[in-house]
Amino acid sequence: MSERDKIKEELEGLSPLLSKMKGESRHPFRVPEGYFDGLPDEVLRRARAEEGLVRDGLPAQGRAKKAGGLAGWLQWWLMPRQAIGLAMALVLLAAGAYLFWAQSGLSAAGEVLAGISEEEAKAYVSENIGEFGLDLMVEAAIVSEEGIPGVEVLPEIDEVEIDRYLDDYLEDISLDELEELL
Amino acid sequence: MEKPRTHERGFRLLMEKYQERLYWHVRRMVHEHEDANDVIQNCFLKVYRNIHNFERKSKLYTWLYRIAANEAITFLKKRQRRSAASLEDEESSPVYSLQADPFFDGDEAEERLMQALAELPEKQRLVFNMRYFEELSYKEISEVLETSVGALKASYHHAVKKIEAFFKAEL
Incomplete structure (x- = not known):
């Protein structure tokens, strides 16, 4: 049985109405005269136009890749999009390297400090007290929650008391002494 | 090249x-x-x-x-x-x-057939056209649409029934 007969038999079983319609139907669509004769030319014209666009649209990229060698490679990398990408990659690389080395430095310092006993540290601070600013010492005292031996942080003094002290002091001082001080 | x-x-x-x-x-x-x-x-x-x-x-x-x-x-x-x-x-x-x-x-019946087809889902319409108009075997349709023969048969049968129902509703 041919495929056409199989289809006919199948359709008769499914829908006698459609089977009858199929037997009577003809081709209801038409095309403009000579349409198929001109279609290959039209498609080829469009294909050539597209190929031209591709060639004209990507001149630098195309030529650079075709040029080959070091010059072509450099030309390709210096195109705006590639250059921006390359610059960003270098910036990210530099930032990454900086963070890596900074982290390594910190951990190295931490390792060295871990090897110093508390007694040795206190002795070092006492001997070199002149090199420590007050802020640093206060900060250290806060961090360790202990005072630094040999150093007393000034107690908090009320501003009224300071003014009173200065008034008393200024009353006892002569004008010459005051000019010298100023 | x-x-x-x-x-x-x-x-x-x-x-x-x-x-x-x-x-x-x-x-x-x-x-x-x-x-x-x-x-x-x-x-x-x-x-x-x-x-x-x-x-x-x-x-x-x-x-x-x-x-x-x-x-x-x-x-x-x-x-x-x-x-x-x-x-x-x-x-x-x-x-x-x-x-x-x-x-x-096309005559009125053909126009109505096109109208019925336009109401089918695209894939079902494709299967119907390939079987009814282009008289392709299920195997050939299966190769084109990369769908199993069983699924294609079901799709064609559904399409035929829907078109028949469309015509009956018009009467």
């Missing part, structure tokens, strides 16, 4: 051999000549650009048919989206388009 002229000559031969069958396949899906012309040109442009990718795993005709079917479905989906976006009026409905198409000279 093949020479462009040889490539073009080969392509022209391929078009001359298959263009009519593929055109009618597309035309039955989209109905209007202008739309079918756009779709078939896009289809052959794809073939022109990708002929070197044809892997010979299937027949050349099956490969071409698949591209045409995909292009037609893509076109129909785009048209549906446009219609939905413009709150489909009478002029954009498929039946109205057919009546206005100077290259459609």
Whole structure:
């Protein structure tokens, strides 16, 4: 049985109405005269136009890749999009390297400090007290929650008391002494 | 690398051999000549650009048919989206388009059949057209649409029943 007969038999079983319609139907669509004769030319014209666009649209990229060698490679990398990408990659690389080395430095310092006993540290601070600013010492005292031996942080003094002290002091001082001080 | 002229000559031969069958396949899906012309040109442009990718795993005709079917479905989906976006009026409905198409000279029954087909889901319409009009075997349709024969039979049967119901409702 041919495929056409199989289809006919199948359709008769499914829908006698459609089977009858199929037997009577003809081709209801038409095309403009000579349409198929001109279609290959039209498609080829469009294909050539597209190929031209591709060639004209990507001149630098195309030529650079075709040029080959070091010059072509450099030309390709210096195109705006590639250059921006390359610059960003270098910036990210530099930032990454900086963070890596900074982290390594910190951990190295931490390792060295871990090897110093508390007694040795206190002795070092006492001997070199002149090199420590007050802020640093206060900060250290806060961090360790202990005072630094040999150093007393000034107690908090009320501003009224300071003014009173200065008034008393200024009353006892002569004008010459005051000019010298100023 | 093949020479462009040889490539073009080969392509022209391929078009001359298959263009009519593929055109009618597309035309039955989209109905209007202008739309079918756009779709078939896009289809052959794809073939022109990708002929070197044809892997010979299937027949050349099956490969071409698949591209045409995909292009037609893509076109129909785009048209549906446009219609939905413009709150489909009478002029954009498929039946109205057919009546206005100077290259459609079917009688009333054929027009109604086209109207019934326009209501089927795209894939079901594709299967119906390939079986009913183009008289392809289920095996051939299966190769083109990469769908099992069983699923295709079910799809065709559903399509026939829906079209029959459409005609009965009209009576």
